[in-house]
Amino acid sequence: MFRLHFALLALAWALLQIDLIRIPLPQAYASPTPTKKHWKSQRPESSYARRNFETISRIYNLTVYPNQLPIFQAGGVGVPKGLFSANPVGRVDPVGTFTDFEHSIEYFFALSPLPEANPVRAAITGYQITEFSSQCRNVAASIVYLYCSVVNPGSPDHGKPLPPLKQVAFWRFNKCGAVKKYDAWIPNLNSWFEATTASYVTDPVFRNASIEQICGATQMRCQGPNAQWSSVGECVAALSQKTYGSYDEVWGDNIVCRSIHLVLTQVRPDVHCPHVGPTGGGKCVDVAYPKNYFSDEALYGQPTGETFMCD
Structure with a gap:
């Protein structure tokens, strides 16, 4: 039986997917879904900047439906080599911290919505890297827009644009160019959820x-x-x-x-x-602010302020 290894997205993908118990998954396309042009200005000049840009781009491309399906179907072995190190660690606000390969892969790909699994038929259907900087070999920063739309072939709503999401992130790479540490933020997630579903968490x-x-x-x-x-x-x-x-x-x-x-x-x-369950299992438990948001030394094993600075 398939057991998926670990984020992306969000956090609010959850209520969109709670109807998914076990559904037959369509086959992934033979080639990646075309994405929106993702150069805001000029391409990175240095070889390491181009390498880091390509790694980040490949990660976000796998959140685009149906490119994540091989990972749903095969687990961690479905993740292309070279994207993540063997033991990546990171934080995604406002979702949580992730301390190994399995949890990181779950965040980036298992939470990317399947249209068959939510009543809105929402999916990520494109992405755009709107800002990118990599001034040294092992560190980069990015801002990415994740474009969402209705995926429901045969329906008049097929292709209807839905509100996009933004992710701001810092990345640290190992010597081979794979991500080993990350710190990301998805702003306005609750507003995205309510605008997408027309459901309000205060109702x-x-x-x-x-x-x-x-x-x-x-x-x-x-x-x-x-x-x-x-x-x-x-x-x-x-x-x-x-x-x-x-x-x-x-x-x-x-x-x-x-x-x-x-x-x-x-x-x-x-x-x-x-x-x-009733106890939250150590994850859905109350933690006093600011412990989870500022646990840099415990999470990254480095003094605060050094993880995403150039060496």
């Missing part, structure tokens, strides 16, 4: 419906040794007493955090089922 009706969906999906995916609740009713009663949260603050003992990890129960239920 009591939406909150109640989403809790019931989360609980129903949890009971179907988390069974046997991975079971978290004795019944859907017990789950609904317990989660209804918790803070709902916002997609601008996914960390916490809240419903939004559990919606993110619910998506990942499809790929590694033994790891992620505890995160959607």
